[in-house]
Amino acid sequence: MTHLDVENLTSDYLEGLLGAEVKRELESHLRLCPACLEMVEDVRQAMELCQAAPALEPAPWLVSRIMLATVGERRPSWAERLAAYIRPVFHSRLAYGIAMAVFSFSIIVNAAGISLRKVTVGDLNPLTWWPRADRAANLYLARLEQFASDLRVVYEVESRIQQLRSQAEEERKTPKEDPPAGGSSKTAPLRLPALAGNAAWVGEPFGHTGPGGTNSYSTP
């Protein structure tokens, strides 16, 4: 194999495209010829340098510049136009605002007693729906007050029962004193604990009065 043959076969050799026989001949030539060996090594290094070279990133505005030079200002597609309309709806603040508006509207409509299935022109007149809304609001308020009042009574009764139980427990634990001679064998009547707020607040829990007009939970 001549030097010129080696030169012509260098690329194929380095890319592994040579047949076994030719490759053997070429390698035996390289063992005997330092100049050819050096040349092959130079080419190998050049190929490695090329293959290791990273791809360069073009300037970020290049695509925009080409777009401007070819189609000018880009026209948005139908899908993009539609998305542009819909996108603000998914914005959290706007979505929250819409939800709150719907919620408020539904409360007002409900309070005004307007049936959305049978909306009439008269429903738009404030003189028509205001008294109904006022009545409904008062009713809700009254129910709320009643509920709060009932809740306080229940807690009061519970706490009083608790006190009675603990009092009875204490008396059972304390040693019994011998009754004085000739005294009565009857034990003293159970002393009821005083209510925390007494009847002033227990009062009349909005329409709940006991027989005879007094509060059924008031202390005797």
Add this chain to the structure above:
Amino acid sequence: MEQDQELLNRCLAGEDSAWEALLSVHTRRIYNICYRFTGRVEEAEDVAQEVFIKVFQTLRSYDAAQGSFSTWLNRVTRNHLVDHYRRTRKERATSSLEDELPAAEVKSGPQLEPARPLESRERRELLQRGLDKLSPDLREAVILRDLQDLDYEEIAQVLGVPQGTVKSRINRGRLELGRVLKRMEGVRGPAKAGSEP
């Protein structure tokens, strides 16, 4: 390839977003070919832009039966680079003389830089300067094969020459590049080609 064809059909239907998508896919590769060929960032950007303007104007002439869109785009790029090279030959001759001056000074200087491994940036510059020294025929063959990793058949389609010619040009280009780099490294100090992290 199928994606390219779909984007092309949408482009031909007048959809700008498809053209933008096509650009996003191919701009980087075309810019790299242009940069390796011209060796200047601004020039490569201008040439890449001109290539895509030409592609946009001749999009209807692309025939899928003749090969992939990518190959067609490479061919348009290569033809445009050849035209560009011819247009700027005089200007290049002047500037290449200027480029030679610093190297000549280094060669004739009494003290050479001490031997040290080349940094990544220096290696890139070295490669680019080496490529610049090759003739356009050899340079484009080496760029397409070793930097763009195209196979021989595709390079033959892009360059419009038989595969045998492609192989010959690549081999001669590599031999020449090896010699040029060796000369340049002799000036700057030895470098290990595979030592880049």
